[in-house]
Amino acid sequence: MGRTLLLAALLLAPLLGGATPLRIGAFNAQRLGGGKAARDDVREALGRIIARCDIMVLQEVLDAKGQVVPLLLKALDSTVGPGTYQTLSSPPLGRGSYQERYVYFYRPGRAQLRDWFVYEDAHPERPDVFAREPFVTLFGLPSTALPELVLVPLHAVPGAAEAEIDALHDVYERVRERWGQQDVLFLGDFNAGCSYVAASRWGQIRLRRDPPFHWLLGDDGDSTVRASTRCPYDRVVVAGERSQSLVVPGSARAFNFTARFGLTEEQALAVSDHYPVEVELALDRAWRGPWHPPPALLLLLGLGGALLGLP
Template sequence: MSPHNLLPLFLLALLWVTGAPFRICAFNTQHFAQGKADKADVMDIFVKILSRCDISVLQEVMDAKGKAVPALLAVLNSFDSSGHYKYLASPLLGRSNYQERYVFIYRSLRTQLLDSYTYEDNHPDRPDIFTREPFVARFTVPSKVLSDVVLIPQHTMPSKAETEIDALYDVFLNVRDRWNTEDMIFLGDFNADCGFVAKKRWGQIRLRQQPDFHWLIGDKADSTVRENTRCAYDRIVVHGDRCLGVVIPGSARPFDFPKEYGLSEAEALKVSDHYPVEVELNTACHRFQPAGVILLALAMLSGSGYGI
């Protein structure tokens, strides 16, 4: 291996060992399919956004033939050679001809997929609540405090946002019983604002009212690209004392990618009409002492055939 190829791996290892924050993102990609995958300028922005995240949870992926996501991953791995990104895609979910996938894209040098399943929407009192059932995944976290976390994405039907957000509490109970864990993050486009959830209804939504659920993206946030809207559609909700304990205060926010990358509104809308939302978790070395950085560097350079 050449020094040029070795450097990104060493830098990533250095970040992992020294406890770099672990960033989890959710992004409504607005009809992501082959049409967007074929546009180089759009893909360039997508990979810049996704390369910031250790796990990205994509919604509104309408990749019926299953080709657009692998194309995105190939460009992402080419853009960020240190990333070694993998992905997990749900089945097509939805009713009639309008179907979407949830897609997890994750940096495999920092996290591993432990398990996943599609929530069975057959609650005896409230059957078939979700237009698109949650696709639940469990990932490792490089932390002394939190070894793994469950991610539960949801893209609600706007007209059913109140009901579907409330029903995420049933998903919480299902995950807790299935995997015996309290550490969960609900994230995605909940359509949780601007007329889809009435203010007077928040008091009746269990995911909002139960005291152990912490809404990290507030009601006054703006997760929309259009300049004439200001809506907190996209949210991140954390459950579990350990999970909440590793959240870096103030790190949960929408990511204003048009501002970050100098895009006009029209240019940004080619990517999506939503901002991604993100949160960072504190991590710490759980396998190496500080001297391990030097030992790791020596081992990597030795294996490459280059001396120091």
């Protein structure tokens, strides 16, 4: 019996394989405009960072002339292949003359963009909380375990971080009303730590306090490039039992591109003063019921057993 199971494993290995986890990231690229993206060193680093992920949300994109996305797509086309990534940009968001965009880069072979909206920041009890309203997206995924996932990025204003993080609870309710979705990933530069959110205040923040939300990065982390600082500004928060069950243990982290790319601190700061945060979802992990091998495979196993003289 043991030898038969071994033969079955050997025959099945090349047929089944393990699905690659879906990696999702968010990166505050620190005042990323056309001039910055035109720098070869910066563009190369950004391309390598984006190419790590199946979906990457860039924040703090200042692209009034529409130069950033074409430059980065050109870099990605030359490194990972033409058409590997598609993009979706939010409208300019912000109060007054200072405007930023959220920009999604995603692999259409791994995630299909289905819908999106800019959150209408008009809650009757908390109007105009967000300086840069979340640009919410719905993606279809190649998984029966998690066929759809909503992404909610946020770049919070430092002085209003507590209120903006709390108001993500209202965004969650809006997502449920609009799409009937409970599997939601909140991610980005929340400015969620150090002097911007005191430890004593976390219990008052609904996104932290209420049961549906699971924080994947702790308060003792660090998403800053400078060696002189240690702050967990950038976070990933997941809601929904299905999506929580698929998180790959240990995959939620800040990606230290300084060390990985062999950069000096000065070189890294030319890219950003933040590290990207990312998480992986094992889309094939959930049990889908008993598996019955097709007759052709049973025949193949029988022939293999006969050739090896197995009972």
